[in-house]
Amino acid sequence: MAGPSTRLRVIKLYKELHRLGRDYPDENYDFNGKLRRMFEKNKNLTDPEEIEKALKLGEYIRNETLALYSLRKYRHLKRNYVIAPS
Incomplete structure (x- = not known):
């Protein structure tokens, strides 16, 4: 059985x-729905290695x-701040 510190790590x-x-x-990709299903699928794990x-x-x-997200932010900045050639 997993200890309380593992439980806190999972919740975090x-x-x-x-x-x-x-x-x-x-928006067509259900990120939070897939996340919830993934965590629900693994809720009965008891082996510490698993x-x-x-x-x-x-x-x-x-x-x-x-x-x-960082890549998306970088691409947005690159599109908006074009450096003019010297």
């Missing part, structure tokens, strides 16, 4: 991913989503 990761899902660029594996996947998704 879920909240963070849920907040990131609010700004997901593709829990860690699921947490690593969630952290990977968080990092990739943050990278997507």
Whole structure:
């Protein structure tokens, strides 16, 4: 069984991913719905190794989503601030 610190990590990761899902660029992609189904599918995990594996996947998704947002922001700035040739 997972300890209380693991439970807190899972809750923190879920909240963070849920907040990131609010700004997901593709409206046709149900980010928060998929997130909820993923967490519900894994709610009965008891093996610590499987829990860690699921947490690593969630952290990977968080990092990739943050990278997507940074790239979107960079592209927006690049489009709006064109440097004129000298």
